[in-house]
Amino acid sequence: MDLEVRHLRVICAIAEAGSITRAAASLRMTQPGLSAQLRRIERRLGGLIFDRCHTGAVPTAFGELVLARARAILPGVDALLADTARLTRRSTPERIRIGSVGAPLLADLVLAVRRILPGAQVTARCRYAPAPLLADLAAGRLEAAVVGDHPGHELTAPPGVLLCPLVTEPVFALLPAGHPLAARESVRLSALIDEDWAVPRPDSDRTREYWSTVFALMGRQPHTPYEAGGRQLIELIRAGLAVTLCQATFIEAPGTTVRPLAGNPLWYRHLLAWPQDGPLAPHGETILREVAQGYLGAVTGPYARWRERHPGPTG
Known part of the structure; x- marks a missing residue:
């Protein structure tokens, strides 16, 4: 032997x-x-x-x-x-594995990778928070990821992983379509403080922590009887049981209304991430440019009107 x-x-x-x-x-x-x-x-x-x-x-x-x-x-x-x-x-990537949090960038990232590496098989999986995706990038289980963070709660890249900011956008309010404030062009966060709220579960993306920090500056915290995400969150809002916050590119579902927050008190930053020695690193500028173009295509409705009034704040 x-x-x-x-x-x-x-x-x-x-x-x-x-x-x-x-x-x-x-x-x-x-x-x-x-x-x-x-x-x-x-x-x-x-x-x-x-x-x-x-x-x-x-x-x-x-x-x-x-x-x-x-x-x-x-x-x-x-x-x-x-x-x-x-x-x-x-040198010869046969498979490109992509991860994503809930954001409007995944499809454009997949399309960009397919154009750059037409011979590679591209797969994708979604996670609720960015931390598991960054760990997968560092461990070689992913070749790219869509992640996001908030001011004062910025992500830290693991060794060997590049974080590439793409755009910073305002956080909007998500209301029932029949809500009294839904007819306004924008709503004040303070006007929603007495409502029942649906909030995301505590997780490593620190969204709940960020929201609480902003509410603390107002001197009050909202009542949060509902903890939900995805379809369940939409159903709570549609039924008029709660209000919540959402990304500016959130697509209004029937029975819901997206409205900017007056004064833009909350922000969200979209980032792309990949290993610095991975197969996508040499194509980083091209990928960022193409995904950014796709992001602009997702700017419709209230967010498009907001950008017309605020041409400078976003990246």
């Missing part, structure tokens, strides 16, 4: 677990199967690596030597595999 890297990992796993039984569970192997493999490794190396006893597996003096060499070798092997994987992904 030739000694392989996987055999070194087996030895280290047994030493770390302190017993063959526990190591077998962590390696998803049977205990007899792991014991047989260990015996083959010991025969190949020419000595006992572990003393087996009722308390577990204890390295012998010979085993300490083997473990020291294995622990010195494996980090270099892992680094080699990681570096070659990154180089392969960058």
Whole structure:
């Protein structure tokens, strides 16, 4: 039997677990199967690596030597595999995995990537908050992501990940269509403070925290009996049970009305993110330009009228 890297990992796993039984569970192997493999490794190396006893597996003096060499070798092997994987992904990407929070940028990002890398398979998945997406980017599980943050609650990029701001937009109010303030061109946040509110669940995007900070400046916090998102949120608003806040590009559903907030007290920033050594990094400027053009295409209704009156604040 030739000694392989996987055999070194087996030895280290047994030493770390302190017993063959526990190591077998962590390696998803049977205990007899792991014991047989260990015996083959010991025969190949020419000595006992572990003393087996009722308390577990204890390295012998010979085993300490083997473990020291294995622990010195494996980090270099892992680094080699990681570096070659990154180089392969960058030079000949076969699959581009994209993640997104709830934002109007995902489709335009997918289209931009397809134009730039026509031979790549593009997939997408959505998450509620940006933190899991940034973790996936750092771990190599995604090649790009749409994320967002708020003033004073800006995202921090993990090592090796680029955050590219695209546009900062105002936060608007989402009201029932029959609400008394729905007929106005804009509404004051203070005029909504006595309403029942539907709010997003607390999460790593810190939206709830940001809203609370703004309300604290008003000296009051709204009553928030409903915690919801997506379709459930729309149904609460449509039924006249609550009001809430939304992105400026939010598409009015039947029975709901989107209105700017007077004075623009809240803001939201859209960002694109990708690994700095990933396959999309060399195309960053092109991607940002094309996604920005797509974003402008989503500017309709109340937001379009708002931008006509405020041509400068957004990025």
